[in-house]
Amino acid sequence: xxxxxxxxxxxxxxxxxxxxxxxxxxxxxxxxxxxxxxxxxxxxxxxxxxxxxxxxxxxxxxxxxxxxxxxxxxxxxxxxxxxxxxxxxxxxxxxxxxxxxxxxxxxxxxxxxxxxxxxxxxxxxxxxxxxxxxxxxxxxxxxxxxxxxxxxxxxxxxxxxxxxxxxxxxxxxxxxxxxxxxxxxxxxxxxxxxxxxxxxxxxxxxxxxxxxxxxxxxxxxxxxxxxxxxxxxxxxxxxxxxxxxxxxxxxxxxxxxxxxxxxxxxxxxxxxxxxxxxxxxxxxxxxxxxxxxxxxxxxxxxxxxxxxxxxxxxxxxxxxxxxxxxxxxxxxxxxxxxxxxxxxxxxxxxxxxxxxxxxxxx
Ligand SMILES: *Cc1c(COP(=O)(O)O)cnc(C)c1O
Numbered sequence: 022x023x024x025x026x027x028x029x030x031x032x033x034x035x036x037x038x039x040x041x042x043x044x045x046x047x048x049x050x051x052x053x054x055x056x057x058x059x060x061x062x063x064x065x066x067x068x069x070x071x072x073x074x075x076x077x078x079x080x081x082x083x084x085x086x087x088x089x090x091x092x093x094x095x096x097x098x099x100x101x102x103x104x105x106x107x108x109x110x111x112x113x114x115x116x117x118x119x120x121x122x123x124x125x126x127x128x129x130x131x132x133x134x135x136x137x138x139x140x141x142x143x144x145x146x147x148x149x150x151x152x153x154x155x156x157x158x159x160x161x162x163x164x165x166x167x168x169x170x171x172x173x174x175x176x177x178x179x180x181x182x183x184x185x186x187x188x189x190x191x192x193x194x195x196x197x198x199x200x201x202x203x204x205x206x207x208x209x210x211x212x213x214x215x216x217x218x219x220x221x222x223x224x225x226x227x228x229x230x231x232x233x234x235x236x237x238x239x240x241x242x243x244x245x246x247x248x249x250x251x252x253x254x255x256x257x258x259x260x261x262x263x264x265x266x267x268x269x270x271x272x273x274x275x276x277x278x279x280x281x282x283x284x285x286x287x288x289x290x291x292x293x294x295x296x297x298x299x300x301x302x303x304x305x306x307x308x309x310x311x312x313x314x315x316x317x318x319x320x321x322x323x324x325x326x327x328x329x330x331x332x333x334x335x336x337x338x339x340x341x342x343x344x345x346x347x348x349x350x351x352x353x354x355x356x357x358x359x360x361x362x363x364x365x366x367x368x369x370x371x372x373x374x375x376x377x378x379x380x381x382x383x
Pocket of ligand 1: 098170172
């Protein structure tokens with residue numbers, strides 16, 4: 022067996038070994054076609070089947086009704102930051118944003134380029150260490166939408182429940198926690214996610230959008246930037262990122278083989294608790310960045326009292342086969358990203374390493 026690292030990368034991130042092996046088997050010759058899926062026309066029956074089946078799997082796994090389109094787009098979640106206001110923020114309306122951290126901030130910045138925005142709630146005064154209380158969210162009049170970041174990848178915080186925004190569409194950036202836990206899709210007007218954390222490799226962005234919202238784009242909007250273009254063409258208006266969609270297909274089947282999203286959520290909780298316990302039982306040697314009631318099940322952020330020790334932690338962890346434990350440059354410290362494909366074994370190994378490191382340096 023090849024030597025697999027304990028991969029805690031934030032994104033692109035670990036993929037299930039089984040998925041990589043399946044892809045490898047089909048890499049050169051896809052189901053006897055004499056070519057890989059990458060070398061085929063996106064209009065071929067074989068690719069159309071991948072495209073349709075991947076949508077169907079996502080619908081089934083997340084309970085997505087016929088009220089929604091499931092789209093496979095390009096440009097990453099970062100393009101969505103601009104694309105949803107371009108489509109949904111009319112000149113007389115306000116885009117409302119819940120400010121939870123670095124990614125919410127990037128979404129807001131793009132929204133401001135397109136139209137009028139407002140901050141519906143913010144935890145910036147707390148250094149984004151928590152998710153604002155749902156009761157603190159104020160939806161402005163004329164709101165076109167309320168935007169949230171369901172999991173803040175850099176700060177390591179996550180919405181534990183979602184706000185009820187009544188008639189105002191709730192839009193969520195779920196890039197770093199899509200399919201990590203059950204979600205009631207009907208609460209949302211739109212959900213989007215770059216694939217490279219929980220869904221597959223980079224290159225495809227999943228958009229789940231209520232059908233009525235996908236029909237309201239301004240007439241002047243360029244073709245490729247309109248949701249209705251992609252909806253009408255089954256995400257095949259132009260050449261799709263076919264290999265990435267194929268990989269998402271395999272990842273969805275892998276989630277299914279684990280028993281679905283609910284089971285995966287259980288596995289995630291058990292995995293992440295190993296690391297949070299190592300923090301909580303360290304007597305203050307490790308300090309969690311996020312408030313306990315806002316802790317993410319996908320990105321565990323923590324610090325040690327000296328930056329010297331943090332550097333040493335990263336260095337020694339790398340020598341022992343761990344990858345990706347350095348915190349994001351904007352908040353510093355340490356971060357373990359524990360997405361769906363990160364194994365229980367990796368998390369167990371990290372918890373042991375943390376205890377051992379503390380013993381030697383505490
Ligand atoms: C990674 C990430 C993004 C950026 O995704 P790209 O696909 O690189 O544009 C946006 N939002 C969140 C929450 C992320 O974790």
